[in-house]
Amino acid sequence: MHGLLESRDYAELHSILNYLGIAAFVIDVEGDDVYRLAAINERHEQLTGMRHADCAGRRIDEILSLEVAEQVKINYRRCVHQRAPIDYDESLELPNGTSYWRTNLVPYIDASGRVFRLLGTSFEISRTVHLEQKARYQSSLLDAYLEESPDGILVVDADNHIKNWNRRFLEIWNIPADVMDARDGARALEIVRAQLRDPDEFVDRIRELYQRLDQEEKEHRIRMRDGRILERYSRGLRDREGTWWGRIWFYRDITEQERITEKLVQLSRTDMLTDIANRRAFMDTLAEEYQRARRYGHPFTVLMIDLDHFKAVNDRYGHEGGDAALKAFSQTIKPMLRHTDQFARMGGEEFALLLPESGLDEAMQLAERIGQAVAAIEVNCRRGSFGITASIGVSALQPQDADPEEPLGRADRALYTAKEAGRNRVACN
Ligand SMILES: Nc1nc2c(ncn2[C@@H]2O[C@H](COP(=O)(O)OP(=O)(O)OP(=O)(O)O)[C@@H](O)[C@H]2O)c(=O)[nH]1
CATH class of the missing domain: 3.30.70.270 (Reverse transcriptase/Diguanylate cyclase domain)
Incomplete structure (x- = not known):
């Protein structure tokens, strides 16, 4: 059997490529702008819906839309000019949505040093891309929530190191931004303690919660020396697989709400x-x-x-x-x-x-x-x-x-x- 490098027979190339476990294609290079599809394997056929029998021997411009053809030719040209393997990511519009691919192109070079053929292998990276997109979306959602939340929010990891916080958290606790930027948990706690009516109770409680990520806390009242009343909600962060990542703390200033409630209670009990x-x-x-x-x-x-x-x-x-x-x-x-x-x-x-x-x-x-x-x-x-x-x-x-x-x-x-x-x-x- 001829090696892939030598074979000029598209049918033979097709059967050789079929041995590969991933989608593969061979492009014959006939000039800077002329690329002819020599073969695609069955895996490639399954994934793209193209058929080797229909495409083999035809120019890229004849098979693909003008836009897609220009896109792939940029990569082909790059590989030909570099005379070395290249990797690139591409997306494909398929009937059941966009799929994403990482393609590796290997140039075949003849005795005169001319690249005459490209072997492409592609594997799907849709899952990775979708996960990345989801992660970006979730991170933008988290940023927006943190920024707009009326609650002061602090997130710590499973080792109780500061991970995230919002502007409101700094406002509520009068913590300078540089303390948080430096992730100086000890200093932040010192600043918090100094403002509390009962700092020991506060510290005991958060230590207990640090040790027990499975414990939730709701409507815990915190009284401040300046008369403010805060309400704290806190829960452990656990992913769907059951891994604990840390804890999120919400601090809400309920001073005004308390004042109004007290006033209403007083009114309802007064002639x-x-x-x-x-x-x-x-x-x-x-x-x-x-x-x-x-x-x-x-x-x-x-x-x-x-x-x-x-x-x-x-x-x-x-x-x-x-x-x-x-x-x-x-x-x-x-x-x-x-x-x-x-x-x-x-x-x-x-x-x-x-x-x-x-x-x-x-x-x-x-x-x-x-x-x-x-x-x-x-x-x-x-x-x-x-x-x-x-x-x-x-x-x-x-x-x-x-x-x-x-x-x-x-x-x-x-x-x-x-x-x-x-x-x-x-x-x-
Ligand atoms: N100005 C005023 N009068 C009220 C108020 N609440 C009740 N009253 C009046 O208090 C009066 C109570 O009258 P009665 O229960 O008959 O008793 P009394 O005239 O005080 O007679 P004795 O209790 O038997 O001495 C009624 O005329 C009510 O209208 C109020 O908030 N303001």
Whole structure:
């Protein structure tokens, strides 16, 4: 059998090439611009859809589109001029998408030194190219996410070395960019520690998470010395094959959100007119105090206070006069109380007072003083000035009480008794 170099028989070349496991083709060089396809093997036929029988002996320009022919001829010419093997990547538009190839061209040189033939072998690199494209896409996605994220983001590798971070991370933690550029984790942690209310807790927690990449963290609160509150989310980075690559940390400044939430909670528990607690806040505190009193065997008392003849006040001085009376009443009582007492407007002209750690005697004394203080109030409004009085019912927690409603109910009944007895007085039950 002739060697590949010598054979001029396209059929023979075809059968020799078929022994090769990869796509192969032979080009006869007839001039700087004239390249004739001598043979392609079966693998090449399968991959390109071209057929040796149709193409063998024909010029490249006749087989390929003008554009593709010019493209391949650039590489052929390069190989001929260099008189040495060359590699190049090319893409092919096939019915099921673009495929990518790495081709190796080997020149065959005759005795006079002229390149008369090229042997090309190609293997597909579509998978590699697609992976590269995917990696580029994912990296651009990550860059965009890092840059635009409202969260401060830090990524560390499995050895806890700094890998990525974003601008927001530097802003939140006041870390100079050069510290991160130098990947100086120790210095960065020092800067972070100095800003924390509880640096030891912070460091213990991140050490624990560094050791346990499988642990996730959600909504972990971090309090800063300057009053800011951060929320941290963190999780290990694991690929689909199960390899752990490190950990990603998200830091979110929730100071403003917390402030608004706190304000809303406070509003939902405050009576707008008198600016004292409302029924909901009172009932919550009463339930808490009931549990505490039960656990530690401590006493508490409840007072129900109702302004007398309030309908008459409204009728005579209008709603504005009534409101002024409610405000004056609240303002008068508030300074008479301890910090731990809960004073609330239960609705209308009805108020409640919870006195933790107080027995009945103490509560009765306070109730009497409240009654006197109310009777001394002079309410001023546009329609004139007037005085008010209040009736008060008092009750202490009893050992047999099964829930916090019981002393409250008794205080309410005592209030009814005080009203029945002529108002402007205190009764207990
Ligand atoms: N101005 C004003 N009046 C209110 C408010 N809430 C309830 N009231 C009025 O308070 C009055 C309560 O009247 P009643 O429950 O009949 O009791 P009272 O007139 O105080 O009589 P006694 O409690 O029996 O002494 C009603 O006229 C209500 O309209 C409020 O927020 N502002």
